[in-house]
Structure formats: structure tokens, C-alpha cells
Amino acid sequence: MDVSPKRIYHTLRQFQTLAEIERESVEFTSLSLAERVWYWRRGFLSRSAVLYDFERYGHEDYLTDYQRYIKTRGINGRFGYALDNKLMLYGLLSRFSARLPDLYGIVDGGTFRSISIAGERGPTRPAIEWAADLEAGETAVVKWVIGGGGHSVLLLTRTDGGYRVNGDRISRTELRERFAAMDDYIVTGFSQQAEYADTIYSEATNTVRAVTMWDTERDEPFLARAVHRIGTDETKPMDNWSQGALGALIDPGTGELGEAVTYPDDGERRWRTDHPDTGTRIEGVEIPGWESIREGLLDVADSIPYLPYVGWDLVVTGRGEFEIIEANNYPGMKSLQVHGPLCADERVERFYRDHGVR
Known part of the structure; x- marks a missing residue:
């Protein structure tokens, strides 16, 4: 068991996070104190x-908040x-570069440093100059x-008359100021979602969270x-579920929503x-x-056995095709378990038990 000072510090921080979320939950539910205590004890x-x-x-098959x-x-x-580090993810998955958006560079303090997944480096220059070179209609x-x-994410689009950020x-002056305030931001290409996702809702990039x-x-x-x-009109151009987006369970065998x-x-949950x-x-x-998307993702996961637990954010870009836009070290449970308890699956229960979670 890890009892290092760093581990103890992070554990205490997580307890603090739990306490803060519980304080926010006071107006979220109408539970009595006795009812709250019942949930806390479990x-x-x-x-x-x-x-x-x-x-x-029941409650036994849910992964608890604790x-x-x-x-x-x-x-x-x-x-x-x-x-946790989006730039390191590119190195980690360099073998699967076709499954990742193009990597353009880093913005730090108003400066753009051009880099690529192949290790090639371009010029270093003011970020506003890089933005001016985007083609009309191009999004980064x-x-x-x-x-x-979805926090601290900007969709930057070059238009005929200037720029748009998140629509x-x-x-140009405002954009230069935004760049100047940025500290360690990466710049990538935009993953264009497939037609089916665009048909459901075109004003947000509708992503798949797969664990x-x-x-x-x-x-x-x-x-x-x-x-x-x-996404919805409330969340566009993002699809953050806790901010008002929708979440649909995917049948793991067929891909049906x-x-x-x-x-x-x-x-109140609304379906x-x-x-x-x-x-x-x-x-x-x-x-x-x-089926190709599922197997393709498992191929990626199979290449990193030292990372047994990953929450992947994918954009389906075409039939059987996808791009990984983010990976999560310890994915959240709300949008997953609202559809039912994870640990009802024997493999999931065994996984968590093997890692001392259950």
C-alpha cells in the first residue's frame, strides 16, 4: 500500500473534493439528513x-463515489x-498517429511553437501570426x-472577416490577448464528426466516452x-453532459444507441x-x-498494458473510423452509471477487486 507523503496528500485532496461536491448537493436533492447519512455510510x-x-x-453493483x-x-x-498530459498522449500513441488529430504546436504566453507527432519542428512566432495563416473556414x-x-478548450475558426472562438x-486584438494569457496550451486539428452524428446535432462535436x-x-x-x-443548444459547441448535453448508452455489440x-x-432524470x-x-x-471502431480502440488499449484503466473520448469520423481526442486516467462515473451499475458486469467487478477498489 502506498503511504508516501505525495499519496497521502492526493488522498486528502480527494476527500476535500468529495466534501465540496456534497456541499453543492444540498440543493440538488431533497433528502433528509437521515437519508443522506444512509448514502454516506454506503x-x-x-x-x-x-x-x-x-x-x-439496488446499490451493491454501483461503483461508489468513495x-x-x-x-x-x-x-x-x-x-x-x-x-493526464495531452501532449504526452501523442508520444504514448505515436504508433496510432492516424487515430489522433494532427498536432500543430504549443501556445505559451502568446508564442506559438510548431511541433509535430513525427518530431519535426517548425518556426517559433507570435501565436496571432500563426492564426492569421489558417485557411478561411479552417478550425483548430x-x-x-x-x-x-471540456474546460479550457477553444475551437478557433478562421473566417473571411476574422475569427470565431467557440462560435x-x-x-484580432481580443484573440492576441487570449493567446497572451495562455500557459501551456496545445494546438491540434479539428476532428470532423461523421454524418450520423452531424444529423443528430451539427452544432457540437458529439463524442463517444468509452472505458x-x-x-x-x-x-x-x-x-x-x-x-x-x-450536444444541445445549451452546450454548443461542446457536449459536456453535466452542463446540459445528452448521454445515450451504446450497445457494445451492435453500436446501437x-x-x-x-x-x-x-x-430528475429525463429520458x-x-x-x-x-x-x-x-x-x-x-x-x-x-465493430471496427470497438476493435480498433481495443488494439490501441492493447498496446499500453501498463495503463489498464482508460476513459477514451472519441470522435467517430466515418464508417469504422475514429480519432482519439482525449484519454482520462480515472474517468468519471456519472454519465456511465446513470444507465445502470457498472459492477453488475462480472469482468468489471473482478477488475476493480483486482486493483483494490472494491
Whole structure:
């Protein structure tokens, strides 16, 4: 058991995070104190009473909030840092460069340093000059090298008349100021989603969150769960589920989408078969070439056995094709388990037990 000062520090920080989330949950649910204590004693925050269907499934097969925040963080050990750092991810998966968006460079303090996954280096110059060289209509992704959840992500588009950031017009002066305030941001190409995702909702990039785990008995990775996040007018151009996007469970065998659910920020889960803004059908839609996507992702996971637990964010770009836009060291559970308990799957339960989580 790791009892190093660093490990103790991070554990205490995670307990602090749990306490902060619980404070925020006071207005999220109408539970009495006795009811809250019941959930706390079983490892759940109060919000889980709304997020998860305990009446239908019970509570034993859910990964608890305590287990997620305190115990899963250490599954990948010291190697997990490679997933937390978006630039290091390119080196980690260099063999699968076709599965990654193009890497353009780094923005730091208003300066753009050109780099590539092949190790080639271009000129260093003011970031505003690099932006001016983008072709009209071209979009680049500018995001902080650490962090997830769609935070600190800018979709920069060059227009005939200037620039847009996350869909909003911005002047050259304003963009220069934004660049000057950036500290360690990477710049990549934009992953264009496939037609089926564009048809459901075109004003956001609708991503797949897929979690892979390592089966020690078979010595191979497996897909534990996958959900399709779908943006809305409330979240565009992002698809952050906790900010108002939809989440649909993906059938692991067929790639068919189930009903979509919204984050219950008002204390109630709402399920939909279609998109609230476009009216386009969601339930029953099949991701084209899903089997190839699933097997392609497992090939990537198989190449890094020292990272047995990964939450992948994918953009399906065509039939059987995808790009990995992010990987997560200890993925969140809300958008996954709102569709049912993860540990009802014997392989998932065994994985967590093998790693001291359950």
C-alpha cells in the first residue's frame, strides 16, 4: 500500500473534493439528513440518489463515489500521468498517429511553437501570426495540456472577416490577448464528426466516452462501457453532459444507441428518444462500422498494458473510423452509471477487486 507523503496528500485532496461536491448537493436533492447519512455510510454522495436508479438495481453493483474519487485514481500508478498530459498522449500513441488529430504546436504566453507527432519542428512566432495563416473556414482546437471535461478548450475558426472562438466572433486584438494569457496550451486539428452524428446535432462535436479495462485472466483489454454524448443548444459547441448535453448508452455489440438522458440538475432524470432541439431520432441509431471502431480502440488499449484503466473520448469520423481526442486516467462515473451499475458486469467487478477498489 502506498503511504508516501505525495499519496497521502492526493488522498486528502480527494476527500476535500468529495466534501465540496456534497456541499453543492444540498440543493440538488431533497433528502433528509437521515437519508443522506444512509448514502454516506454506503460510499455515495447525496446526488447519487438522483443520478442512479437504486430502486431498480439496488446499490451493491454501483461503483461508489468513495471508490471512484479515492481508490480508482491510483489504478494506473505512476504511468497515469501520461494520460493526464495531452501532449504526452501523442508520444504514448505515436504508433496510432492516424487515430489522433494532427498536432500543430504549443501556445505559451502568446508564442506559438510548431511541433509535430513525427518530431519535426517548425518556426517559433507570435501565436496571432500563426492564426492569421489558417485557411478561411479552417478550425483548430486549442486546449490546456492538463485537464478535461471540456474546460479550457477553444475551437478557433478562421473566417473571411476574422475569427470565431467557440462560435463567437472575436477581434484580432481580443484573440492576441487570449493567446497572451495562455500557459501551456496545445494546438491540434479539428476532428470532423461523421454524418450520423452531424444529423443528430451539427452544432457540437458529439463524442463517444468509452472505458477500457484489462482482463488479467485473458491478458487483454475489454470494453467496459461506452456512451455517446450529444450536444444541445445549451452546450454548443461542446457536449459536456453535466452542463446540459445528452448521454445515450451504446450497445457494445451492435453500436446501437439507447434512450438519451440529461443530467438531473433539477433533481430528475429525463429520458428522450429524440433530440430536444432538432427532433432527430437518437434511440435506435447505429454507429456506422461500430465493430471496427470497438476493435480498433481495443488494439490501441492493447498496446499500453501498463495503463489498464482508460476513459477514451472519441470522435467517430466515418464508417469504422475514429480519432482519439482525449484519454482520462480515472474517468468519471456519472454519465456511465446513470444507465445502470457498472459492477453488475462480472469482468468489471473482478477488475476493480483486482486493483483494490472494491
